[in-house]
Amino acid sequence: MNTTADGILVEQLKAGDRAASAALYQQYFPMVAIYVQQNSGNQADAEDIFQETLLVLLQQIQKPGFVLSSSLKTFVYAIARNLWCKRLRDNRVFLPGDDAIPEESCTAELFPEKPATDNINGWLDRITYNCKRILKALFFYQQPMALLARRMGWKNKHTADNQKYKCLQQLRKVATQR
Incomplete structure (x- = not known):
């Protein structure tokens, strides 16, 4: 479900266009920040996770044969969610009263409805x-x-x-x- 705008943005990112990175940050950082802050994180954690997300995204799009099979928003969200869940597991950061990582925070979907x-x-x-x-x-x-x-x-x-x-x-x- 790759849109033309997503494809253009991916191509600009591949070319190292700083404006594309700024556009990505402006469009998708708020979504990542909300997710991290709703799942035991703070603003600084959200910024860190977003930076790591950008690095992973750039690594992925540089791979030969890379095809964006979802919207860029969904792809960015999935990377950020996986990175945040990994950090929670690695640091053993749990919600108060929980004796395990909240499973719903790592399995929740951005769009739970049908496509x-x-x-x-x-x-x-x-x-x-x-x-x-x-x-x-x-x-x-x-x-x-x-x-x-x-x-x-x-x-x-x-x-x-x-x-x-x-x-x-x-x-x-x-x-x-x-």
Whole structure:
């Protein structure tokens, strides 16, 4: 599920671009800091773990044949979580009253729900066939609105925009239903 932005950032990191490192820090350090601080750490621990995370990330992306098979956010989080759990085990730092490392802090997932693609495909299955075709053409296949308007036989841009809006509303309604 590698996005284009993630791919560009990875390539910039491979090239040693300092701006890419700064962007990575700005985007992902808060997430790592929250995780570490919620699991017996402090701000200094979070900074240390994030620095180690960056080192591991850089080592991994420099390997020949490296392929980012998840989002960069998930990959960074997994590295940080593993490093923090290792530090807890190595230093035998436990939560008050616990006689072992809290298992949930080392096995908790960033996104415990189904992957977003499962949700989106499920939502698309629950909207009309016509809307499903329109939204897939626009967002999955990146077709220009003018081409889609011609293929669908719409008379003008206003009609095309109106159809897109109606389909997005239909998708939102399905997505918010439980």
